[in-house]
Amino acid sequence: MSERLTVKKTYKLYIGGKFPRSESGRSYQVTDAKDRFLANAAWASRKDARDAVAAARKALPGWSGATAYNRGQVLYRVAEVMEGRRGQFVDEVSAGEGLSRSKAERAVDEAIDRWVWYAGWTDKIAQVVGSSNPVAGPYFDFSVPEPTGVVAVLAPQRSSLLGLVSVVAPVLAGGNTAVVTSSFERPLPAITLSEVLATSDVPGGVVNILTGQVGDTAPWLAAHMDVNAIDLAGAAGDDEHAAQLELAAAENLKRVVRTPSSEPDWMALPGLDRITSFLETKTVWHPVGI
Template identity: 90%
Template sequence: MSERLAVKKTYKLYIGGKFPRSESGRSYQVTDSKGRFLANAAWASRKDARDAVAAARKAFPGWSEATAHNRGQVLYRVAEMMEGRRAQFVDEVGSSEGLGRSRAEKVVDEAIDRWVWYAGWSDKIAQVVGSSNPVAGPYFDFSVPEPTGVVAVLAPQRSSLLGLVSVLAPVLVGGNTAVVTSSYERPLPAIALGEVLATSDVPGGVANILTGRVGDTAPTLASHMDVNAIDLAGVAGDDEHAVQLELAATENLKRVVRAPAKEPDWTAEPGLGRITSFLETKTVWHPVGI
């Protein structure tokens, strides 16, 4: 008998809870750290980015109006499913980032734990950053956090899973919806996460994942008038590109999380900064006794 041929995988995008092909019809080869073929990934176009924004905007009302407790349950379910597919994530992180088995397992465990950590903040963040304000008069005065809207997230290029979770989860936990551009050279963990999102309780369109070069879709996301904020983590160290995206974001006064000088240590304590970056504060006055 002849030797069995391996089935080469060609992955698609994740937009609106579905897996469409790229509008461009293009794909590219994904290789491991030693240059060996792993799979084909879709090469997202500007049209795909616009479609992802439309899907995120459509999903925003339902996700933002869900109770914080419900959002936390939904996001915790994602962590449960990541745990169930732990072996797949370990294989893909290891091959993508050139890590040994034990180190890849540690990275995956940290990513799952990070997702659980953020899910736990869903019904607590309002108590931490909101307040009941003292006023001189027969009124109650409350300041409460609300989601910003649709957030474009440029995922880290080196940390294909832990970095991705560290920038996506804080966007979702606050009630925002997201359009994510994955690592170009290491997209497989992001694709696997998309498969988890599609089969969990996360409504379609809440998180959308684009693969391909950041430079092909990021300008569209930065200048898109229906994107309310952008995280530039994926262009760390590329000052020229970061400045161009910041300038594009000024067209509708987007909130911008600026690109760091170099990719940070994603194993460090995350803090609440990435959650609060995509929250707005609403202050409400209410007469006493009414």
């Protein structure tokens, strides 16, 4: 009998809850840390980036208008599905990042736990950063957090899953929608995460994932007038590129989470900074007794 041939996978983008091919028709080979072929991934274009922004904008009213409790339940369901595909995530993280099995397992477990952690903050963040303000008059005065809107996220290039979760989950926890560019060399965990999102309760368009060279889509996301904020985590170590993206983002006064000088230790406790970075504060006055 002849030896069975393996089925070589060609993955697509994740936009609006669907898996379209790149508008450009391009794809590229993904290899492991030892340069062995793993799969083909779609190479996103600026048109794909625009389509992803449109999908995120369309999904924003429903996601931001859902109760914080409901968003927490939806995000927790994502963690449940991730747990069910833990073995696949471990294989992909180990192959892409060149980690031992035990280190890859630790990274995947931390990513799942972090998703649960952010899911738990959805209905608590308002109590921490909101307030009831004292006023000299017969009024109630409340300051409450609200989502910023559509957030472009440049995912870390080295930490293909834990870093990805660490920058995407807080955006969603705050009620925003996201357009995410994955790691170029290590996109498989992001692709698997998109499959998890598609089979969980996350509405289509809340998260959109683009694979390919970050430089092909990031400038268009930074300059897009319908993107309200951008996280430049994936530009770590490239100060010139980050400066260009910040300049483009300034055209419509986007909120910008600036890139660190080097990729941080994603194993460290995350804190609330990445949630609050994409929240606006609304202050409401209301007469007492009405």
